[in-house]
Amino acid sequence: MPQTIAAPATSELLVKKSRFLGYLHPVADRAAAQAIVAGLRAAHPDAAHVCWALLAGGQSAAVDDGEPAGTAGRPMLDVLRHQDLAGVLAAVVRYYGGIKLGAGGLVRAYTDCVAQALLTAEKIAIVRYSALRCSLPYALEGRLRRELAAAGAELLAVAHGERVTLAFRVAEQAAAALAARLDDAASGQLAWLQEC
Template identity: 40%
Template sequence: MSAAWLVPLEAVRTNLTVVNSRFISSLAPAGNVTEARHYIQVIRKEFPDATHHVPAFIIGGGNSATESCSDDGEPSGTAGRPILTVLKGSGLGNVVLVISRWFGGTQLGTGGLVKAYTEAAQQALRLVKPAREVLVHRLELTLPYPLYERVKLETAAIGATIVHENFDEAVHLAIELAVESLADYQRRLDSLSSGRLQPTIVDSGIRRRPA
């Protein structure tokens, strides 16, 4: 199964300068609140000399999403809330964004801060490659050499991925496929092997795949 909302495929980073103040936007996927908070701390340690580190994140999606933001010392409502508003407008879930600001000596004013943080957040989101989080099984499958090419074709046809191959007396494959595709995949294997090929589930987890 996959979530109804999109997530970032990978981390992105952008730079923006507004009236001598520098803004670095660091955006990343986060699977839960703990991961989001850890990422925020990572950015704080990476840029210890920044004047502010303004974070916002959305975990989950839709009506069940967990949202959080902070102004981190900026005037109330001028930083965290604008960033969160941009994130919500993107439709993304499981996303964390930290905007680090270095004060440049010129006050931007409340309106200027809102505009700057909004622009910095939008700039980062423009680089995001959307993905879906898919629950996958990791399978192990042993097969005779004469079936190797046909199994490769069926594996690709179902949208699964062969992540490792080993060849000795037989062929040994490690395969990742969406949980919802397992029954169909087994039917395909049964059809070409008269039921002799039986993959073993060795692990399950979440993977991000391009939308």
């Protein structure tokens, strides 16, 4: 199951006099990620490189920012993918220490910097929801509300007219089972409306 991080996390790594500062941020999309990267560039104007990787909103990115191709962004992106993360920006600010690390050394440094930040990050599962609406007789409202609460569904709106209309959301994987349970509880008196 895909996960994201609850809050930003950081790390610091020294490799042959080069200083690597790792930053992980939960983000919704590429625009949010680019704003954070711009902020890092502004906060670290003397840094040699600000490399980053992104998995968010169905988009991915791997930016080497002047490092040899494939030695920074792609390895960081691989760490995010290996951890089954989504909605996460990984950025590493590098202050060059005067000693070349070679391609293998760069890959290890960028990978390790992101991995160390992930050790301190709180990971949370990404839950996708289905929004549903139904109408029912007044006499069944209490019973269906109890069924929704027992299933962990979130009641979004209630409208009282000729019948009661309930709008709610529930985890996608539980939606079909809950709909069947509500149909049974209402003994055929439940009408499903177009999803919210």
